Amino acid sequence: MEKLQELISEDQLKAKVRELAEVISKDYAGKELLVIGVLRGAFIFMADLVRELKVPVTVDFIAVSSYGDTTESSGIVRILKDLDENIEGRHVLLVEDIVDTGLTLKYLYEYLQARDPASLRVCTLLDKPERRKVEFQPDYNGFTIPDYFVVGYGLDCGQRYRNLKGIYVFHPEAQPEITGTGSRSKEGVPEC
Ligand code: IMP
Numbered sequence: 001m002e003k004l005q006e007l008i009s010e011d012q013l014k015a016k017v018r019e020l021a022e023v024i025s026k027d028y029a030g031k032e033l034l035v036i037g038v039l040r041g042a043f044i045f046m047a048d049l050v051r052e053l054k055v056p057v058t059v060d061f062i063a064v065s066s067y068g069d070t071t072e073s074s075g076i077v078r079i080l081k082d083l084d085e086n087i088e089g090r091h092v093l094l095v096e097d098i099v100d101t102g103l104t105l106k107y108l109y110e111y112l113q114a115r116d117p118a119s120l121r122v123c124t125l126l127d128k129p130e131r132r133k134v135e136f137q138p139d140y141n142g143f144t145i146p147d148y149f150v151v152g153y154g155l156d157c158g159q160r161y162r163n164l165k166g167i168y169v170f171h172p173e174a175q176p177e178i179t180g181t182g183s184r185s186k187e188g189v190p191e192c
């Protein structure tokens, strides 16, 4: 059986990125935006998004690592690469690939908010609300998807598939919602 099943096509992604950029450009009209990408998953989405924005933009990146089970219980996220920019008094848009349990973004939101930006909003490409463990609502979201493990357009499984141009359900036969059988680890991540 095929390992990957297309969920969102390259054309759908392009259209959605343009749509999001239009809304964001209107919301920030007359302002300068500091766009912060969460490495590594957000790198492709962010690269496409900033090129569609109509307001002046600077970029920075933050890299985080979840502690696996520890993160799920404690919500603590390790910062692997901190920001280079001082965000105090600036309009910050945090860009992430996907909100799953919400733990990463909740932590990052509070971490950035503590540095006194003029404003802070979050833009995600994907949202899996069924998997939420803590309340978190992105300000901008591209697609709400069911509880599938997905890869492509920056998202990985074991660091692979990030370069795919669309979003694909990984191992569809192992996703209970698709076949009614199959199972996944309790973290929701299939074997890669
Ligand atoms: P959260 O803290 O559980 O919301 O996890 C967010 C992170 O988990 C994302 O930044 C992704 O790196 C990863 N993640 C969650 N769901 C998926 C998925 O379906 N495919 C690939 N990575 C995922």
Ligand code: MG
Pocket (backbone or CB within 6 Å): 038, 039, 040, 041, 042, 097, 098
């Ligand atoms: Mg990520």
